[in-house]
Amino acid sequence: MFKKEISTWAFLLFASLLGSATTVALSGCTPPPIPEANTSTALDDDPVDSNVTATNSNVTTAGGPSAAVDLPMALVPPKTMSTKAAVALVSTTSADTTETSAPEDVQSAGGDWPQWGGTRMRNNAPGVTGLPEEWNIGKFDRRSGEWDNSKAANIRWYANLGSQTYGNPVVSGGHVYVGTNNGAGHIKRYPSEVDLGCLLAFDEKNGEFLWQHSSEKLITGRVHDWPLQGICCAPLVEGNRLWFVTSRGEVRCLDTEGFYDGEDDGPVKDEAANVAEIMNAGPAAAAHAATLASLAEGKLSDAAKAKLAEAGEPLEGDAKVETVTADKVWKATGNFGGVDRTITMKQIGPKIMFIKSLGVDDKRDADVVWVFDMMGPTMGVSQHNMCACSVTSYGDLLFVNTSNGLDESHINLPAPDAPSFICMDKNTGEVIWTDSSPGRNILHGQWSSPAVAELGGVAQALFAGGDGILYSFAADRGKDGKPELLWKFDCNPKTTVWKLGGEGTRNNLIATPVAYDGRVYIAVGQDPEHGEGEGHLWCIDPTKRGDVSPTLAMKLEDGKRVPIEHRRVQAVEPEDGEVEVDNPNSAVVWHYSMFDSNGDDEIDFEEEMHRSIGTCAIKDDVLYVADFSGLVHCLDAKGTKDGKPIVHFTYDMLAQSWGSALITDGRVFIGDEDGDVAIFEFGPEHNEPMDEINMGSSVYSTPVAANKTIFVSTKDKLFAIGETD
Template structure:
């Protein structure tokens, strides 16, 4: 049986590669060829899940071979950086071979089993190595359409936007990323109610001031966005809103609810990459927030795609995207069984070859939300399909309307698809899609997580390019980390791969845009532990203009596997306040606690504005090349010197509050993945050790800290004269906007962990815990309403 599974896996890879030549979806952009996208594994199946793994391209980390230090972490006892975030889905990561950087097998057989109903005869371009640098930044998105009404803001503004009352259309409200909405009278007294552990039903008898509550997946890390009458956030598929994707199918999901009552409207579904946890960790869902402008939104999927959607979905009765091809949507799969006597695929193929739809499959179509009308259905075989693959099409009446369907045999899997139309009200209306893995050769580590932002028509994206599963090799060191695109078409203006071979882990920070001194800047937190600023324009010849860069780590900090070292990442989003840049340093939450730094820097400087410069004693007049493991190695003759061009205004690492000369736990700033919030000159930020800090934004003076006794994953909200922050225990802690030390004015448990950030839009407080999103506002009587299918 194991041999049969192995043979099936090999055949699947061969067949899927062949299928790409005939069924590659989307238009073929001009320019040099790129690696093909890794595609989804099976969804609903008969005969068990497919035993197919598509390996990623082999990439050689030359710096690892040349520098002994890159054997990182002297005999690591484990390479895993994940623990128990999803214990039911995550096996322990394999230990890295000591002193041997692991490499991934070449993915010379690209796999995409989704058909393109309109362009089945197009041949796919040959894949290029993932570590080949893009020759031109002229890539265009699949399905790119003409500019939409969202492009009204076509000219980049000459000054920073002011926060306006009303919607909260992106992470941080504006591109400055400061979570301080215009809001007064936001509640500090509410109760979420209880949920039945078996059925999930909401018992609102104990709820208070809950306008509505909607169900999410089992894990929710995306932050809530409210705009154009919609509430949007990322989660996983454990709630199973779509019939074609039951709750046991793992997906990355962007879900949309009605702002007024929390009613489910539509969802975008991202099937999991078959490469698994190295690129698309199980059950994590969509971890970023969308950007909404008018009737368009942009976000990054867990598959490494940048996508533009119609905010209305198909509720406007129109298909606004993909004018050159139709969008297939998987309904279900049937897998070949190991036991030939139990195999159904052969029989189904025989009937399909005779032009008939197997009668027993009608129930499967109905279960997937596509009840086929009674009567004979004529199936047509696609003669252009290359053996051993097969492709069929047919039309059938569903709920009184003619619908198109596609059947595809790819290796051991027989897949059934519908062609999406405006009748599919619960599906997303895709305007365009740009696959960073396919077009640019990027390889995210564990998850793609970037909440995009824009300046005028320029969309800014962090690719999440990172290390491989061993954590010793950068998978695609020459692939870009930072990208600027045309938000109307998906065309790439420029890319930058400054982190390159020095990426420490992953790249999960989101870009920030600000006009400072009349110059538009886009700030990117690099995976190499540097913060970069580029001119926020279309660049020149596919490259941006670097304004400044800043090393977020002390020069003697060391990278060690599993988070044991002191060399940190920037996972938080930089915030611009009064022409200064603020951010915290930290690591993947699964690395646990450790030392961190809260920085305030001057973005009007140019060049290397780090606190220190790394030089060698032999010639201290010239900085030495950046080193991945440790910037300054004394044994090599390196040393750190003060940077005369430093942009540091202040930094916070420790604060001897009682003046006893000893630094206690509560007198330190620890690792943090949280984004600061600043108002009235007061900065608030939690760290991952559970301390909540109040700091003078101008001077860095620490006014007070409060121990929440639980790790904080999200960031604070300042609404009116109150500050809200959530923690892993599910508590929302509320403070006064004051530099005077005080106890919380409220502490309310949301019934499950809060990994995201509270936001306010149109006078309503929104809080998402792991599996529900709550709209909190004054209500009359019980005044509560359950949305989202409750």
């Protein structure tokens, strides 16, 4: 059954133009020298100023001190080594670019799908077979959440996610990982009303919850960490290690086994974790006073015991309470939640914080290996609303888009010199090189994810910059902390104009570049809140060097054409005598913005490429991409010999699409905001869906397939779809 009406656009992912009530000014500057680490944590015995949050400004993670956090609980930074210590571990060796499996082998095997797009080439077209022809999710009671599976078909399992989910599932080593918010409340110390960014791990066989990494909200608010958006990226998994970026602008490496392996992997060990708090305000004021009085007497109050029990740490028997710093810091040693451990209590401003050290008994929490804080003083990144990069690797090298962007005014760039793209050693967290090419020309935010491919015999790291330019860097260790720029390609015509709120014609790059058969593919788009608009889809030859944009910006001086330095709002202003000229070094293979498919000399809605945040998927030279207006575009990936696109068909899903296509097992799967997954038979001749299955709530992410199973994350649930007995 297909939809008859167009759905309303009712959801916001990125920044509101109204901005935040809190103004945060972060001055851009050259990163300072990396300081020596002080590895004390908030669990140490040093006094704590009652006017500050639980963040210890002396704590240095791999990227420097973490930003302070206030509500709903104050995050205590982990104990870890400094960046200088990390550098010492690897500075005498070159990065190993050996890979355990070639991308082509991962793509064709039909097994695990261990990162966004499956491999560093980012083409979501796995060789999975044996998938069901159809499925039915059954019904869920909207109040109780109870599942009526009497009519469900081919649903192996489902798992509850948060209330908003944008992260794409990743499948590796018997686990399924997905980013979301804390709406499911999987951990008792973080009930569902506490807003967090969450990376969840489930058992691939049965959907059992395994562990959760919890990122508490930044005190700076929505300018950096938009409410309820959660973790919007997909992790990278290799063996027993996982890498991802948090909503706090950190790059984190985790142990995929969590604490189930009986080990606390490091260098981050005994990571401090908030358990509960009692606020000296409102109805809790009496409990706060009683708790302070009891602590002064060497006891835990009934209110403190109740709070700990609510957080999954009930006290069994008695606890020994010691004063560390009078009226400020105490330690209670006893059996909490069935584990002999010490709980530290701190009077911080108007609240008493209860803090524990994570260890092998905390099975539902993630085991952190190392942390790098991109917003710390070492880099000074100021992310716009969120950090949403799905990282990728090439051997030992890890590539990350920092998400550096504008402030809430949508005009000022707080950190113009902060890096936009970085290369790290994935084993240690050492930053190998940084690049700030977009500079002051960042249009809004930077939310794309990098790709890496060997193109023309050269390993290239592809970075979609916030200025609308696609950059290619040599995927190696660079020199003196800087990468080698191979080429750059402006994905916007030079006369296009950037306007606040999406009214202009100049676009961002939010989609991920895809490498296929020696070519690179990418579409332009904007923050979904900016609405619909004109778009462009490019096929690029990555073997050229230098400025390989389609056209160049020029002006006349003394009768000669002189290049114009790139400008943020409009690269060429014709009214000032500036001109856009063809670039003799252009790398355009073909360009698609519109195509008169019916030959009536008019361009209809269905004959245009609109703004897109979707990534191309390609198989056997057939390309699929969905645009934000809800059109599915099917093209020939090669184009014509004279540089024209070959458009096989477009199909209107009658609902906006935020995600990308999945090509597998002879079919194409694309989700939409109405919660439908449209299923096409693969091939240019199949221009209408063979089926359309509703998933119960919006599908903002991209379906993935691995091990004879399709994984679809809706707004609030993760489904494993496969043949069932």
